[in-house]
Amino acid sequence: MRDSPNPSAAVLITQVHLYGEGDLVDVLVDDGQVADIGAGLSAEDASVIDGRGGILLPGFVDLHTHLREPGREDTETIATGSAAAALGGYTAVFAMANTDPVADSALITDHVWRRGQEIGLVDVHPVGAVTVGLKGKQLAELGAMASGEARVRMFSDDGLCVEDPLIMRRALEYARGLGVLIAQHAEEPRLTVGAVAHEGAAAAKLGLTGWPRAAEESIVARDALLARDAGYRVHICHASTAGTAELVKWAKSQGIQITAEVTPHHLMLDDSRLETYDAVNKVNPPLRENSDVSALRRALAEGVIDCVATDHAPHAAQDKCCEFAAARPGMLGLQTALSIVIDVMVKPGLLSWRDVARVMSERPAQIVGLPDQGRPIAVGEPANLVMVDPDVEWIVRGDDFVSISDNTPFEGLTLPGQVRMTMLRGRVTAQEGKVNPL
Ligand SMILES: NC(=O)N[C@@H](CC(=O)O)C(=O)O
Numbered sequence: 124m125r126d127s128p129n130p131s132a133a134v135l136i137t138q139v140h141l142y143g144e145g146d147l148v149d150v151l152v153d154d155g156q157v158a159d160i161g162a163g164l165s166a167e168d169a170s171v172i173d174g175r176g177g178i179l180l181p182g183f184v185d186l187h188t189h190l191r192e193p194g195r196e197d198t199e200t201i202a203t204g205s206a207a208a209a210l211g212g213y214t215a216v217f218a219m220a221n222t223d224p225v226a227d228s229a230l231i232t233d234h235v236w237r238r239g240q241e242i243g244l245v246d247v248h249p250v251g252a253v254t255v256g257l258k259g260k261q262l263a264e265l266g267a268m269a270s271g272e273a274r275v276r277m278f279s280d281d282g283l284c285v286e287d288p289l290i291m292r293r294a295l296e297y298a299r300g301l302g303v304l305i306a307q308h309a310e311e312p313r314l315t316v317g318a319v320a321h322e323g324a325a326a327a328k329l330g331l332t333g334w335p336r337a338a339e340e341s342i343v344a345r346d347a348l349l350a351r352d353a354g355y356r357v358h359i360c361h362a363s364t365a366g367t368a369e370l371v372k373w374a375k376s377q378g379i380q381i382t383a384e385v386t387p388h389h390l391m392l393d394d395s396r397l398e399t400y401d402a403v404n405k406v407n408p409p410l411r412e413n414s415d416v417s418a419l420r421r422a423l424a425e426g427v428i429d430c431v432a433t434d435h436a437p438h439a440a441q442d443k444c445c446e447f448a449a450a451r452p453g454m455l456g457l458q459t460a461l462s463i464v465i466d467v468m469v470k471p472g473l474l475s476w477r478d479v480a481r482v483m484s485e486r487p488a489q490i491v492g493l494p495d496q497g498r499p500i501a502v503g504e505p506a507n508l509v510m511v512d513p514d515v516e517w518i519v520r521g522d523d524f525v526s527i528s529d530n531t532p533f534e535g536l537t538l539p540g541q542v543r544m545t546m547l548r549g550r551v552t553a554q555e556g557k558v559n560p561l
Pocket residue numbers: 189221281282283308405406407408434436437451452453454
């Protein structure tokens with residue numbers, strides 16, 4: 124575990140419900156750790172944060188984010204993405220490798236890690252590419268990235284699928300030797316040539332080329348079998364169909380080591396959104412049908428899908444405000460993820476607050492093997508925390524986000540729940556909507 128660069132002063136968080144449960148308590152944080160928990164605590168030198176009955180959870184861990192640095196700093200940087208993460212309640216994010224240049228060497232992955240630490244708002248863990256240049260032909264130097272300063276623990280060609288089954292098989296075998304995670308963007312490219320939207324009635328009516336469910340599900344099934352034979356784990360990025368949930372359930376029932384994430388947008392939106400031809404709704408995998416949305420919610424509630432990951436994908440206005448087919452896929456997620464989860468999962472009773480801690484913090488930390496994140500809120504544990512006011516409602520305005528880009532599909536929506544404070548190793552990184560840089 125890494126030490127905090129400047130161990131912070133003591134902080135007393137008063138009047139919070141741990142995991143939204145039980146009586147109100149105070150939590151004393153000192154030297155980067157939870158030092159005491161109880162009613163009516165006092166501490167001479169501590170700064171006090173009035174919890175006002177808020178909910179205290181372990182800081183969120185995002186297994187899937189795009190920060191666009193290096194290469195597209197006009198759309199997001201490690202600094203602005205870190206700020207968005209802290210404001211969203213995150214204490215660790217995994218930055219995907221599809222940058223320019225691609226993060227397929229320790230030179231790049233170490234740079235991303237160091238830059239994240241300099242900014243100090245969230246631990247930015249670089250994801251290494253599985254193949255050189257994301258080209259799918261030759262394995263990247265996974266070992267060199269894993270043993271670099273960033274200690275890369277997750278590899279993915281996200282944006283593209285590791286399409287060749289032999290390369291995927293080799294990747295899993297190497298990953299097993301290194302103890303790292305392979306995360307697959309499941310898309311059989313021969314089935315998605317020219318595809319821009321979910322293959323269904325909505326796309327047919329609008330004349331948009333369809334991305335069939337089978338393009339995702341065939342890779343999920345294949346990779347489950349490859350993981351079985353490798354005797355090693357595989358992680359499925361952004362599950363988007365009912366069939367993917369069924370396949371993951373089946374694979375788990377066979378003892379196959381498979382895990383899966385779902386995005387907030389796939390938990391809330393469906394392809395009825397396409398009608399406006401507004402490319403803010405264009406994303407990979409595409410928004411599916413209402414029946415898929417329901418199945419994904421159920422699968423997350425039941426633990427078939429392990430966690431929520433944002434797939435935060437900033438894009439410039441000129442890459443979004445254009446013809447639907449020409450627009451880039453992807454949408455912002457870091458600053459809306461919690462509120463969407465509250466709206467579609469907590470409010471209808473599908474998840475408790477303790478479950479929110481599980482799907483947004485504990486499971487992702489376990490899946491990727493982060494020892495200091497997703498820990499219980501208990502004395503002696505690292506103080507990576509988020510405090511939430513579940514009752515406040517707010518209106519989404521892309522312009523208000525700290526991200527450089529503003530491509531949110533939730534523009535104008537009233538959402539519940541606000542992050543009041545985020546803390547990384549005892550240091551407040553965001554409070555009442557403001558970030559607190561080092
Ligand atoms: N999700 C997306 O639609 N886009 C992602 C790539 C990806 O996650 O596949 C991006 O990098 O913009």
